[in-house]
Each structure stands twice: as C-alpha cells, then as structure tokens.
Amino acid sequence: MTEIVAFDNVVKRYPGGKLALDRVSLSLARGEMAFLTGHSGAGKSTLMKLIGLIERPTRGRVVINGTDLARVSRRQVPRYRQRVGLIFQNYNLLFDRTVFDNVALPLVIRGQAHRDITRRVRAALDTVGLLSHEKKFPITLSGGEQQRVGIARAVVNRPHLLLADEPTGNLDPELSADIMRLFTRLNETGTSIMIATHDIDLVEAMRYRRIVLDHGHLEQA
C-alpha cells in the first residue's frame, strides 16, 4: 500500500443540491507533498473535509492510509481524527490557553502521560521556532506565529497525514514563504502533506505536484 490518500469516483452533493465534487479520483503517495488549487468554490475545502470526516461523500470511496472511511463509524471518528493533522486558515487556537497548552491538546486528548507531553510539545514548538513563546497566550502573537502554533499542534501527534486548508490565507508573502518552508521541512521528515491554497505564485515557486479543481471536477495536469 503506497498511497496514503485515495479517492475513487467521489461525488459530494450538499443538502440543498450543490454539487461540490463530481466524480473525483486522485491519490497522494505516502511521503508525498502536493498542492490543491482552484478557484473559490471549486471544492478544495470540501475535499479536505471528506478526508477529515467532517463531511461524508454522497458516492464513491475515500481510503486513507488503508482505511475505507465508509467503514469508520460515528463512534470511531475521534480515533481516526487523532491520526490526521488538520490545519486551518483561521488557526482555530483556544485563546484562553497558553501556546504550550494549545499544542498539548491533541496529546491530552489521547491521554498521554505528563512527562511525554512536555517533551513532545517542546519538540513540536522547536520545529516551528516558537519554543521561547510557550508560556504566552495566542492573542499576543502575530498572525504568522499563530499559524505556526496551529502547525505545531497538528504535528505534535506525528500524524501520517497533514492537511492544511489555506494555511497562508491571512499572511503576507514573506510569512507565507516561511510557512511553506516549514511544510517542506516536515515533508522531508516523512510526513505526507496536502495543502489547499489560492496562492498560485507560491505554488509555482515550489516544485511539488499540483492537484487542480474546477467546479468540482479534477483538472488533468
């Protein structure tokens, strides 16, 4: 099994009738990093939500790391999500907790021992270059720093697969390039990564595969 993500003829029609994905088949190899692009409303976030089991496909099959998601019951969703790292445009940090506690959350959820949590949170914060900020509250950080906290939180569990939905959407070009370099580094340590983005310039400056969506259809590159 070499694919970490495999879509087979996936259709997603939202209640209300909107066809967001139309017979999409694609795959991401284990250890690969790819960009997902397309106009606004093309279906990028929908595709990500199917992988995160935030939405279920109307038809077709989604297989992640060998698991057919149709067979993951509602009760099993939490366990499944623990193995996927999700990163969002609007960071989704908890503002009443310190940077450390935000990054520790996935480990606390998994019930890890305190000693391990400290070690792994420090390692994750070190990776994103924010070790000195661990006691601060997110509100006191810049947008780029907040996004890096979000990335640290996503990788602290060492997920098989990292999904980032417009991680640089709110950032200036320089910070965006920083974040992309961070993803590159994470990919070099073996993590499979899929990044949805509008930022064509940035994508073209990097030599990774592009998956292009157009009105819910996959565009063959």
Next chain:
Amino acid sequence: MPTASGQRDMRTRLADSAAADSAKGWAAAHARCLLESLGRLSRRWIASALTILVIGIALALPSGLFVVVKNMDRLAGQWHQSVQISVYLDNDLAPEAGQQLADDLRDDKRVDKTQFVSAEQGLDEFKKASGFGAALDALGNNPLPGVIQVTPRANLAPAAVGELVAALGQRDTVAKASLDQAWLRRLTAILDLLSRASWVIGLLLSAAVVFIVGNTIRLDIENRRQEIEVMKLLGASDAFIRRPFLYSGLWYGLLGAFVALLVLGVCRLALGGSLATLVSSYDGALAIQGLGASGVLWLILAGLGLGWVGCVITVNRELAAIEPR
C-alpha cells in the same frame, strides 16, 4: 530521511508506551480535569456563585423543614408523656373515698401516678389563682367537685390513653373523666402534614436544582462551542469533552450543599436565642437537634447526585448538536 517503514515502527513504539502510561495517564487526566473544571467555575465566578447560591437555598429549604419537623415530633412526644387525665368525682363523695379511689387507681398497669385534689383544696387553689376569692365566698357552698389527676404511664399509645379515659369515666363514683387532647391530636396532624410537605417541597426543589444545573451547563457549553468544535476536530471523544462538564455539575452540587449547610447554620444562630428559651422551659430535657452527621452526609450526597443528573441530561443532547463544519 527516515524510510516509510521506519516511521511506522516509531509510531508503533509510541503507541505501546502510550498504552503502558494510559492507566496512570487516565487517573492523572481525571484529577487534572477535576481541578480544571473548578478553575472554569472560578473564571466565571459571578454566574457560578449565583447558581451555587440558588442550589444552596433550594437544598436548605427542605432540609430546614425536615429539621423543624424532626424536633417538633420529639417535642410532641414529650407533651404526650406529660398528659394528665382529670377524673371528676361525684359531688357527694367523701374526701376519704376520693383518696381511696386515687390509691386504688394506682394499681392499674396503665397508670403511673395519681393525685387526689379534694373539693376544698381545689377551691383554695382556684381562689389563689383567679383572684375571685370574695365572689366565691359569697357563693356559700363549694361548687367544685373532688378531682383525681391521673398520669398515664409514659410511652402509653394515644389510643390506649383514650381507652383508659373511657374506662375511668364509667366508674360508679366518677362523674366524668376528661383529657383535653384535641389540640395535641391537631398538632400531630399538622406535624404529619409538614413532614409530607417537606418531602413534596424536597422533590420539587430537587427538580429545580436539576434544571438549574442543566441550564448553567447548557450556557457553559454554548459559550465553549468553538472550543468544543476544535476539540472534536483534534479527535476528542465525546467522553473526553463531556468530562469537565460533568465535573462542573458535581462541583455545583457539592458547593451548593455546603451553602445549604451554611444557610442552615445561620438560621440556627438567628433562631438560637428563642430556641434556648424554649429548651430551658423543658428543663433541658429537650436539646434541639440539628441535621446530624447522617443528615449532613445525605445533603451532600443529594447535592452531588442532583448536580450529576442535571448535567447528564443536558450534556449529551447539547454536545451531539455541536459538530465541526
């Protein structure tokens, strides 16, 4: 750069160590959660304090009523024991015969004490007590009969006392035997009513506590909607998300019970003066009883239980409605 299979091995090892730590981790997580939920309460302390106060008062009311009824019951029991039967003798009966009857009655197993009060003694006492001395002298002959005061044995049931009164009334030389017990029966009935009322009020206020806790928790969940969505996205199970809210429910119940104890204590202090006078008029034989250790324990358990129930019936429904989008 590690190979894919090397990565997998590392993940397996991590999973194993996680399993070994999980028992300790679980206990630690619960302890942390218990304190964290207390922290949450204190962060919104005005709302929490109000909830706890309302719970406290709701718990204090039936408990207070219960204590009052319990003490009144004992008081009524004491009054029952101090009951006396007045046996009025025929007017023409000689004092010696009256004294003889009083002595005879003492042989009855149901009788504790008897005291003969002759017509003359009765008149003297009445003159002294009423101040109508001159008027009574003017009356010429003594209108009062001889009386035997009969004290039934303590712990004689009210029904048996009734039978004794009837038996005494039927004796040849007795005009009438009477026991002014109606007020006591009325008091017993009122106490019975109060005791039932304390149960009904207790049930109603318990329901109120359940709803208060439920509503507070519902608002709490509403305020933390975004946080709950994030936790679900990060793979938190329903049980994990529920836990701090359930602990909050327990804290509300426990702290509410403490407030109830405080309220009861304050009431006792406030009423202490008049209680002391009442007690001393009974030669100290009647010490006022509080809730007692078992009562306190029950109150705390009730608080915890109601807080828990209020939480459980709210939390599942509210959390199911929150899903990341």
